[in-house]
Amino acid sequence: MNLGGYRDRVARVDLTSGQIHYEGIDENLAKQYVGARGLGVKYLLDNGIGIAPLAPESLLAVMTGPLTGTKVRMSGRLCVVARSPLTGTCVDSHMGGWTGAQLKWAGLDGVIFKGKGAKPVYAYVADGQVTLHDASEIWGKGTHEAIKWAKAKHGDVGVMAIGPGGENQVHFANFMNDDDRAAGRGGTGAVAGSKNLKAIVVKVNKRNVPEPADPVAFKEADKAALKWINTAVTTMPKTGDLHKFGTNVLMNMDNEIGGLPTRNAQRTVFEQADAVGGETVTNTILIDNPTCWNCPIGCKKKVRIKEGKYAGLVMESVEYESAWALGGNCGNADVAAIAHIIDRCNDFGLDTIEMGNALSMTMEATEKGAVKGIAWGDTDGMAELVPMIAARKGLGVDLAEGPAQASKKWGVPELSMSVKGQSIPAYDPRGIKGMGIGYATSNRGACHLRGYTPAAEVVGWVLGQQGKTDPLAWQGKAGLVATFQNVYGFTDSADICKFSTFAEPLDVFAAQYAAYIGVPLDAGGLLRIGERVYNLERYFNNLHGIGPGSDTLPKRFLEEPGSGPAAQSVCELDQMLAEYYQIRGWQDGVAPDGKLKELGIIA
Numbered sequence: 001m002n003l004g005g006y007r008d009r010v011a012r013v014d015l016t017s018g019q020i021h022y023e024g025i026d027e028n029l030a031k032q033y034v035g036a037r038g039l040g041v042k043y044l045l046d047n048g049i050g051i052a053p054l055a056p057e058s059l060l061a062v063m064t065g066p067l068t069g070t071k072v073r074m075s076g077r078l079c080v081v082a083r084s085p086l087t088g089t090c091v092d093s094h095m096g097g098w099t100g101a102q103l104k105w106a107g108l109d110g111v112i113f114k115g116k117g118a119k120p121v122y123a124y125v126a127d128g129q130v131t132l133h134d135a136s137e138i139w140g141k142g143t144h145e146a147i148k149w150a151k152a153k154h155g156d157v158g159v160m161a162i163g164p165g166g167e168n169q170v171h172f173a174n175f176m177n178d179d180d181r182a183a184g185r186g187g188t189g190a191v192a193g194s195k196n197l198k199a200i201v202v203k204v205n206k207r208n209v210p211e212p213a214d215p216v217a218f219k220e221a222d223k224a225a226l227k228w229i230n231t232a233v234t235t236m237p238k239t240g241d242l243h244k245f246g247t248n249v250l251m252n253m254d255n256e257i258g259g260l261p262t263r264n265a266q267r268t269v270f271e272q273a274d275a276v277g278g279e280t281v282t283n284t285i286l287i288d289n290p291t292c293w294n295c296p297i298g299c300k301k302k303v304r305i306k307e308g309k310y311a312g313l314v315m316e317s318v319e320y321e322s323a324w325a326l327g328g329n330c331g332n333a334d335v336a337a338i339a340h341i342i343d344r345c346n347d348f349g350l351d352t353i354e355m356g357n358a359l360s361m362t363m364e365a366t367e368k369g370a371v372k373g374i375a376w377g378d379t380d381g382m383a384e385l386v387p388m389i390a391a392r393k394g395l396g397v398d399l400a401e402g403p404a405q406a407s408k409k410w411g412v413p414e415l416s417m418s419v420k421g422q423s424i425p426a427y428d429p430r431g432i433k434g435m436g437i438g439y440a441t442s443n444r445g446a447c448h449l450r451g452y453t454p455a456a457e458v459v460g461w462v463l464g465q466q467g468k469t470d471p472l473a474w475q476g477k478a479g480l481v482a483t484f485q486n487v488y489g490f491t492d493s494a495d496i497c498k499f500s501t502f503a504e505p506l507d508v509f510a511a512q513y514a515a516y517i518g519v520p521l522d523a524g525g526l527l528r529i530g531e532r533v534y535n536l537e538r539y540f541n542n543l544h545g546i547g548p549g550s551d552t553l554p555k556r557f558l559e560e561p562g563s564g565p566a567a568q569s570v571c572e573l574d575q576m577l578a579e580y581y582q583i584r585g586w587q588d589g590v591a592p593d594g595k596l597k598e599l600g601i602i603a
Helices: 027-033 036-046 099-105 143-154 188-194 215-229 241-256 278-284 320-325 335-348 352-367 379-391 403-409 433-441 454-459 477-494 506-517 523-543 555-559 573-584 593-598
Strands: 010-014 020-023 060-063 078-083 090-095 110-114 121-126 129-134 157-161 175-177 197-203 286-288 302-304 314-316
Touching: 010 129, 020 129, 027 036, 027 523, 036 060, 036 078, 036 090, 036 110, 036 477, 036 523, 060 188, 078 099, 078 188, 090 175, 090 523, 099 157, 099 197, 110 121, 143 157, 143 175, 143 197, 143 335, 175 188, 188 197, 215 506, 241 278, 241 320, 241 454, 278 286, 278 335, 314 335, 320 335, 320 352, 335 352, 335 379, 352 379, 352 403, 433 454, 433 477, 433 573, 477 506, 477 523, 477 573, 506 523, 523 593
Parallel strands: 010 110, 121 197
Antiparallel strands: 010 020, 060 078, 060 110, 078 090, 121 129, 157 175, 157 197, 286 302, 302 314
């Protein structure tokens, strides 16, 4: 391969036999699908159709992008690709921190696992090589203890690990890395658990940052990127909203427009939102602002609980999605309890968004008499359910399958706020209409990170342009979502942080990629790559029976008006969906052969 940014080395690990072999990356595939998300899904598709997510034959790919670990700003990310046990769709779940950059510096673009170990193992990566080691000593341990053990054994290493939730194949189990960053959604931790894979440990003997193919062009592109990052009010280093308050700056912003799902989305305003919002966290419990690799923003927030029953707890961090999921979504305004429950989820290796939805669905089901569970705001009951779910005990037997499946078993499927089996994040589509079409058409189930329309509807900064669109207007949102989905199809494949897309215009992204990789690219070509990635995922899903009628929303969003500023509002999904399919060239959610051939996905 003659492209910059890549190590041109992928390890394929057969956990059943213990055999490991290495291969380069096909240059044509790299140009088509870039890396990380796009190339990972291509590997997943090529592995075969109809393989159960938790079967030994399933594929689990830990992938970097060509920009991961480089001089490009906000490039400390990797993604985990698999078929989701929660949804049956393809899933790519990304994490920040340093592990992604370390994997690239250790000489690999990715590690692909198949098979199942006869006993628990961890993969050790150093100098472009992977070796398998016995993990029996840490099997059953939480991610915090497992990571400490690996560091004590191997010294200065990066570690990503699953907890008991993944070991017991909870369908929304995740990977955590040593900075408490999560590859959170879709159950990738369960796939690892099904393979007896506990952790990936990365040793960097020498920091080996890839150089750009064209250093002069990259210097100019980087200068332009930093100019935009320093301009957008959300991303400005030291003074921007993300640096001051973290992602949780969104709590009050979404609440004020009637876009915060409350008490399992029965309402769209949480009266006590400020008590758990970013401003309160910063002013009361914040102790540090750690960063991911090469990030000028510093959105991570390290906190310490100073008093009460959780006094002394130090953790990262009370992020927006987690604070909402375990806060207003559950009728809970106790920020210390939220921090405690987040920390428990992280240690057991469980997605906080899905957990919060599981708890709020249980609360409403309890209120309606469908199950004997927990009451709204019962923080002790919430904390107790986390290990029960991780161990599949009591109510956790049902909830470990995800709230969509549990609610069906309990006879109240309408109480699960989910799409394709995955629960919603912290944006209500009655108050933020773009999220309605975004959730419905997301290839990995309900998700804000496939097409982040709140950048335009709430924040007011997107791709270098300042100004808000009306969050209560549905018109034009289909096109907005499709554009975002294509942009993120590219940036997730390159693998750089989505916060860069608040600030940087498309031509700046394209210029950085072109200078680093050594392949010409403009804004139109960037969008074309993203469109190809999005259609590749849709093709995979269609082949697995996810087709007509799958792009929908819970009836609550379509029939029950919101509250506050969204008091007269429901989500006009049908109108947006018709426009979206026309833009995509899809037929009732199916990518036709003509579109797939046009994009070079099939011959």
